[in-house]
Amino acid sequence: MKEQAFLTSESRQRMNDKANKFLERGCIEQNGDNAWICKPILGYNIHTYTIQKLPDDTYRCNCQGFHKNKYCSHIEAVRIFISRNTPVTTESQRTFAYA
Numbered sequence: 183m184k185e186q187a188f189l190t191s192e193s194r195q196r197m198n199d200k201a202n203k204f205l206e207r208g209c210i211e212q213n214g215d216n217a218w219i220c221k222p223i224l225g226y227n228i229h230t231y232t233i234q235k236l237p238d239d240t241y242r243c244n245c246q247g248f249h250k251n252k253y254c255s256h257i258e259a260v261r262i263f264i265s266r267n268t269p270v271t272t273e274s275q276r277t278f279a280y281a
């Protein structure tokens with residue numbers, strides 16, 4: 183997966199912590215083929231954000247953080263969400279037909 187923003191390891195860690203908070207509380211939901219929503223955590227924020235995956239494999243979010251840094255905890259959460267929900271395909275299971 184390509185990196186779309188240059189973040190310090192510290193801000194990256196903070197973002198990852200936030201992303202895991204969203205995932206733990208079930209805030210991330212698929213909302214179409216290449217779109218997800220991030221529902222608010224009660225007492226933490228009040229907005230539902232929309233995250234979209236673009237054809238060039240980058241993500242976009244409608245929050246302030248994305249506007250500023252071109253990356254945000256919502257995108258981080260969606261990326262983790264996708265990696266957990268993508269089944270691993272095994273090459274060895276492929277069958278060949280011989281003529």
Ligand SMILES: [Zn+2]
Binds near residue numbers: 231245246247
């Ligand atoms: Zn965001």
